[in-house]
Amino acid sequence: MQKQKITFELSIFESIEELAEEDKKLMLTAINARKNAYAPYSQFQVGAAVLMGNGAIVIGSNQENASYPSGLCAERVAVFQAGALYPKGTIKTIAISASSKNYTVDRAAAPCGNCRQSISEYEVKQAHPIRILMMGEVGSVLECDSVADLLPLAFGASFLK
Numbered sequence: 001m002q003k004q005k006i007t008f009e010l011s012i013f014e015s016i017e018e019l020a021e022e023d024k025k026l027m028l029t030a031i032n033a034r035k036n037a038y039a040p041y042s043q044f045q046v047g048a049a050v051l052m053g054n055g056a057i058v059i060g061s062n063q064e065n066a067s068y069p070s071g072l073c074a075e076r077v078a079v080f081q082a083g084a085l086y087p088k089g090t091i092k093t094i095a096i097s098a099s100s101k102n103y104t105v106d107r108a109a110a111p112c113g114n115c116r117q118s119i120s121e122y123e124v125k126q127a128h129p130i131r132i133l134m135m136g137e138v139g140s141v142l143e144c145d146s147v148a149d150l151l152p153l154a155f156g157a158s159f160l161k
Helices: 021-034 074-085 113-126
Strands: 011-013 044-052 057-061 091-100 131-135 141-144
Touching (some): 021 044, 021 057, 021 074, 044 074, 057 074, 074 091, 074 113
Antiparallel strands (some): 011 141, 044 057, 044 091, 131 141
16 A cells, blocks of 8 residues: 655735735735625625736625525636636636624635635646635635645546546
8 A cells, every 4th residue: 555645835924915916906806806795694705806817807706595505606606707708718816705794704714625626627727727815804815826736636527538
């Protein structure tokens, strides 16, 4: 038997103020997009902002439904919108911010498994890594260089041949 350890590096910024101006603008856009969330059941609001290779920014917010599986996360709303608007475009970075009406979200909120899988599909499609910036309502910002870091051993089209 052979064992292999999978690791990745994560950058931690103490606050949004430490980010480069372009990343700070993107995160502020995600924070603002959070306000458009429709989250009457969970009270957990998420905003996402996607920076395209052409400089365009596409936003998304979580949209819940009383039939929970029918809702959609902010990350997928933003990524799918980016794919619809710019089908041949490249996604450079996704910024994600989360808050709650019930408590202060003081740690970075990472994409759920479904969102990681969806972002991974776009990363493979464009053959270029997608940076992820994550934060809560307050506190530090986490950065990873690729969604592959958050979803090692991802399932993809190569399994369907």
